[in-house]
Amino acid sequence: MSSLENILYFQSALGFLANMVxxxxxxxxxxxxxxxxxxxxxxxxxxxxxxxxxxxxxxxLADIFESLNIKNDIKCKVTFYSSRVMRGLSICITCLLSVAQAVTISPSTSLLAKFKQKHKKYIINALFYIWILNLSVSSDMMFYVVGFTNVSETKQMQVTKSCSLLPMSSIIRGLNFTLSTSRDVFLVAVMLTTSTYMVNILHRHQRKLKHLHSISHLRASPEKRATQTILLLVLVFVVMYWVDIIISLTSFLLWMYDPVILTIQKFVIYAYPTITPLVKISSDKRIINVLKSLQSKCHQIF
Known part of the structure; x- marks a missing residue:
């Protein structure tokens, strides 16, 4: 178990630092x-x-709550709610990223081309509604989260070392899982659809360039590199998402807690946030240029 936790700590540290950069x-x-x-x-x-x-x-968060003498129940509700909100935002914004890139590279003759003129306005509005939606939808489970007491007596399901879920009827349990899963499956379907659309555009564009220039190896344009990056991120997200769904479905429907499985699930959940910045940093030349300019400025100062 300690080795799994060490891997998880390393992954979290790497992901946090890469995202900060x-x-x-x-x-x-x-x-x-x-x-x-x-x-x-x-x-x-x-x-x-x-x-x-x-x-x-x-x-x-635990240190803050402890210094303020806040009860463990409140700590569990805040952290559980915040975690659900951020996970919901991650899938929604990733879906928006895929849709926006599909609009960006769409040809002028396509139906998506009309959205290019007010692309930035639509994105800002979409981000606003995504935040409002997730802040609202993720509030339902807060009523079932409490500080961990005694699982054997109260039939709670322990979800962390200090927090657990109160027992709920099979109808409410199934309804909550169905609603959250339906939303996620819809967003994943949209991502796969837009990804297929982008792959088709890139393939047609590549064939056209080869026909015009008769060159087997062509230098990728910034738009193509950006599209390939997003396609890779969508693929990673979808794979990790379905692994997480299988683990969550087993634990939630069987009302079962296992510390090892929880650690593995955390590793799966944090895989996408860890891989995303590493892929973006390595694929976006602007980041390398900015880092070089900051390095040169630091040398001038010191």
């Missing part, structure tokens, strides 16, 4: 330049992933 990059872009619409989405997604690592670690 990416967040600083987006802040630099927003303050010093005119950000692209996709940068606004990526900025939000990076912030959400940082919050996921902070809330998932839970130690800093």
């Amino acid at each position: 990416l967040l600083l990059f987006f802040i630099f872009i927003i303050l010093d330049h005119r950000p692209k619409p996709m940068d606004l989405i990526s900025f939000q997604l990076t912030f959400v992933h940082i919050m996921m690592f902070l809330i998932g670690g839970n130690s800093w």
